[in-house]
Amino acid sequence: MTTQFDLDTRELAESYDRLSDAQFCFGKLLVDRLEIQTGQRVLDVGCGTGxxxxYVAQAVGPSGEVLGIDPLPFRIEIARKRARPGLSFEIGGSDDLGRFADRSWDVVCLNSVxxxxxxxxxxLRExxxxxxxxxxxxxxxxxKDQPNPFHAIIKEAIASVMGQVPEGAQISPFLLSAEEVRELVLKAGFSALRVESTLHSDFVDRVDDLLDFFQASSFGNFLALVPEERQPAVTVRIREELEKLRTxxxxxxxxxxxxxxxxxKE
Structure with missing residues (x-):
């Protein structure tokens, strides 16, 4: 599966900004582990709506600099409303890192991307x-070794309606295990300071908020490989299974x- 960036809309970007509390909280934990210091230059790759x-701009203070890049124009449009001196946003992604000079950043973070x-x-080499x-x-x-349980619900719903799951129909198409990520980081020349698995848990009241989040966080790729005429039936099945999890x-x-x-290191 190839990730499609042209499926995003202004409405999906606005939904993501409203519904991404879980990813934001996880991102703050990542920032804490990075021990970002006042005055540092930080690049946020896949910054979403900023x-x-x-939050990082508060950590680096007025003497630091934070740049967020994201390939989705509608998300950058929202992010730029947060811009101020020392905090800016540009359209770009992991394939566009060649624009930056050697040894030009103190920290690079990739949260939920x-x-x-x-x-x-x-x-990683870049x-x-x-x-x-x-x-x-x-x-x-x-x-990858501890997948999101909602992913199984989605795949089962697709299979129940279509008889099979289309090849590549998954929310996180390039997900890796902890060991695979660690190996990639080491091969790129980094020393691995920490590889940590953390449990996330929260509660969502409305099923529709979950469905909207699936669609918004995947910038339209959720169910993209399901024929349009089948998507309503798949959505009904997903909604039914999610309701069974209600407490x-x-x-x-x-x-x-x-x-x-x-x-x-050097």
Whole structure:
């Protein structure tokens, strides 16, 4: 499966900004592990609507600089509303890192984006190039060995309607295990300071908010490989299965996330 960036809309970008609290909270944990310092230059790759970059800007202070890049214009449009001196946003992605000079950043972070990157090894080599010696890489992503339980519900719903799951029909097409991510980071020249699996858990009251989040966080790729005429039936099945998970507190989102911190030694 090739990730499609042209499926995003202004409405999906606005939904993501509204519904991405879980990813934002996980991103703050990643920032904490990176130990970002006042005055540093930080590049946020796959910044989305800029919530985490805005948070990082508080950590680096007025003497630092934060740049968020994302390949989705509608998300950058929202992010730019958060811009201020020392915090800026540009359209771009992991394939566009050649625009940056060698050793030009202190920290590069990728929160909830690494599983969307197809050419991971190439991206990591470029990140190593643009980091200062002693600079840090931070990755927050899912874990292939401990998949999000909602993914199984979605695949089963597709199979029940279509008889099979179309090849490549998955929310996170390039998801890796903790060991696979660690190996890639090491091969790119980093020393691995931390590879940590953390449990995320929260509750969502409305099933429609979950469905909207699936669509918004995948920038339209959710169910993209399901024929349009079949999508309503698949959505009904997903909604039914999600409702079965409802508790007195709402529908629990419970899944493992990987935090990976690497350092460029020289």
């Amino acid at each position: 919530r985490l970059a805005e 690494f599983h969307w990157i197809e050419r991971k090894a190439e991206a 990140i190593h190039r643009i980091l200062q010696p002693g600079g840090r890489l931070g990755i927050g992503t899912g874990d 007195a507190h709402g529908i629990e989102r419970r899944f493992q996330r990987l935090l990976v911190i690497g350092e460029r």
